[in-house]
Amino acid sequence: MAVITIEGLRKEYRRLRRPTTVAVDGLNLEVPEGGVFGFLGPNGAGKTTTIRCLLGLVHPSAGKVHLLGADVSRGLPSVIGRVGSIVESPALFPKFTGLRNLEILGKLQGVGPKAAAEALARVGLAERGDDMVKTYSLGMKQRLGIAAALLKDPAVLILDEPANGLDPAGIVEVRGLLKSLGADGRTVFVSSHILTEVQQTADRVAILARGKCVANGPVHEVLASRGGEGMVARVDDLAAGERALRAAGMTAAVDADVLRVTLPATEGARITRTLAEAGLYLSELRPDEVDLETVFLELTKDDSGEVR
Numbered sequence: 036m037a038v039i040t041i042e043g044l045r046k047e048y049r050r051l052r053r054p055t056t057v058a059v060d061g062l063n064l065e066v067p068e069g070g071v072f073g074f075l076g077p078n079g080a081g082k083t084t085t086i087r088c089l090l091g092l093v094h095p096s097a098g099k100v101h102l103l104g105a106d107v108s109r110g111l112p113s114v115i116g117r118v119g120s121i122v123e124s125p126a127l128f129p130k131f132t133g134l135r136n137l138e139i140l141g142k143l144q145g146v147g148p149k150a151a152a153e154a155l156a157r158v159g160l161a162e163r164g165d166d167m168v169k170t171y172s173l174g175m176k177q178r179l180g181i182a183a184a185l186l187k188d189p190a191v192l193i194l195d196e197p198a199n200g201l202d203p204a205g206i207v208e209v210r211g212l213l214k215s216l217g218a219d220g221r222t223v224f225v226s227s228h229i230l231t232e233v234q235q236t237a238d239r240v241a242i243l244a245r246g247k248c249v250a251n252g253p254v255h256e257v258l259a260s261r262g263g264e265g266m267v268a269r270v271d272d273l274a275a276g277e278r279a280l281r282a283a284g285m286t287a288a289v290d291a292d293v294l295r296v297t298l299p300a301t302e303g304a305r306i307t308r309t310l311a312e313a314g315l316y317l318s319e320l321r322p323d324e325v326d327l328e329t330v331f332l333e334l335t336k337d338d339s340g341e342v343r
Contacts, residue, residue, distance in 0.1 A: 090111075125177070
């Protein structure tokens with residue numbers, strides 16, 4: 036089931052005596068239930084505008100947006116209680132404790148103090164709940180913001196750049212949290228420009244360029260579609276594996292602790308059979324994929340070679 040459906044979304048900003056700016060241009064997107072969905076694009080690609088349209092903060096110029104089956108333009112109030120979100124930096128009271136911040140926000144949302152304590156524990160801050168927020172690291176503040184989004188125990192979390200400005204330790208903290216939330220069965224829709232983190236965190240991704248979706252699907256499929264000129268195989272005896280594959284007419288070479296074979300992914304059965312006949316059994320066989328950063332740069336550059 037799709038928890039987010041976007042059809043032909045367009046958002047224009049008109050300014051007096053200035054050209055019209057098109058932030059989102061005919062975007063189509065479907066986000067399935069469960070797991071972490073990475074929403075990627077360079078600055079100005081339309082990520083934040085799309086998120087604002089999803090949350091009813093911005094009215095689209097054209098198109099339809101559905102969240103948890105409800106048309107956002109008319110039915111958002113019926114589902115917003117099942118949605119948690121962070122758009123830009125979370126607003127926190129630095130001289131209040133982490134727990135007190137959540138209790139205040141919870142009261143505004145109609146949930147009791149128990150929900151605040153549970154959300155704090157869920158993001159790994161239970162032991163720091165009685166400390167003032169001004170003593171928190173940036174990563175801890177970001178996790179506290181995510182705790183605020185969890186107060187209503189939402190089915191969908193929509194997070195705009197949750198790791199923005201964090202140091203490496205903070206990024207690791209947020210990465211682990213997002214993965215665990217997605218593993219719980221929630222749908223975590225997260226925009227980000229930290230591509231290595233998205234590759235390690237997300238189950239599926241969509242890449243925006245100039246307000247349009249240029250790639251969408253499971254991470255491994257998106258990577259394989261742009262690289263994949265060969266296969267990576269792993270066996271216990273790499274040298275013997277190389278000899279067996281070469282003897283069968285394949286181009287193969289040992290690279291560190293794997294074999295790289297110049298064959299398309301559709302020839303995986305041939306590799307498996309050749310190695311098995313030589314008494315060698317695979318512990319891994321996969322497409323030789325490029326990384327997400329390479330795919331992102333290729334898909335988002337314009338005719339001049341600049342990323343847009």
